Amino acid sequence: MSASPSLPPAPAEPTGKRSRRKHERPGELLQAALDLFVEKGYAATRVDDVAARAGVSKGTLFLYFASKQELFKAVVRDSIAGRFAEWSEELDSYCAPSSDLLRYCFNSWWERIGNTKASGITKLMLSEAGNFPELAQFYHQEVVLPGHELIRRILQRGVERGEFRPMDLDLAVHCVIAPMMFLMIWKHSLGGCLPQDGFVPEQFIAAQVDTLLHGLCTPGARLPILPICCAP
Known part of the structure; x- marks a missing residue:
């Protein structure tokens, strides 16, 4: 049996687009956090939910904010x-x-x-x-x-x-x-x-x-x- 043809690699995201996306990510996380803190309160808001709403992983969120508390402080300072x-x-x-x-x-x-x-x-x-x-x-x-x-x-x-x-x-x-x-x-x-x-x-x-x-x-x-x- 002949080997199945391999799928072509996905097109690489343009470097400029990746750079813009990375630059915009803290703002997207802050907006998502603000929305959820106001909708659900501080105690009921989970970092998993914030990351999901911003379209990133929880690990990515922690690259920018060390904890939920630090995320909340950043939201207050920003808004x-x-x-x-x-x-x-x-x-x-x-x-x-x-x-x-x-x-x-x-x-x-x-x-x-x-x-x-x-x-x-x-x-x-x-x-x-x-x-x-x-x-x-x-x-x-x-x-x-x-x-x-x-x-x-x-x-x-x-x-x-x-x-x-x-x-x-x-x-x-x-x-x-x-x-x-x-x-x-x-x-x-x-x-x-x-x-x-x-x-x-x-x-x-x-x-x-x-x-x-x-x-x-x-x-x-x-x-x-x-x-x-x-x-x-």
Whole structure:
């Protein structure tokens, strides 16, 4: 019996294509990881699933990220923490009034973080931080503290220019952040599965900024000045 003819070898992938694919792979892994962390949470996400979604082997994933924890940190840096440097530069060069800067801060945050899948990382940390204290500390250092400092600088700018009244800046930072937190939680919980009933995030942001800048009382209204204190 004559030997069966051998199959021709598969065409080699062009070197340039292989090089581009290798260069793009970390980004593909980060995107796959972000999708799964937001969909399933940190604990339930397996590196096998991330690798499969990115179309690579688990071994390939470990060439770029030593563990699931390091992969998660890279996702946070890529999708959230990496934004603070550009925002800081924008703040330094901003020439308009501080009220406009505050509006820009809200709208820019919604466009770049809040209205993207990256905002699901915040909800993930709120629900799973207690089980992963090291990740909670990492998130606090690389996201929470820089975010607070950036907002504090905006408020301080307004006070120094006489555009905002004197205030406790540390407490005021939380007043600015609270609407952002609400939107992220809403987007990745009820907002994703219930009718919106006319709720438009951009309109909510505009209303929140207006309330922060002008308060609830009519101009000239006389109000009692109460000390800030803890409840008994």
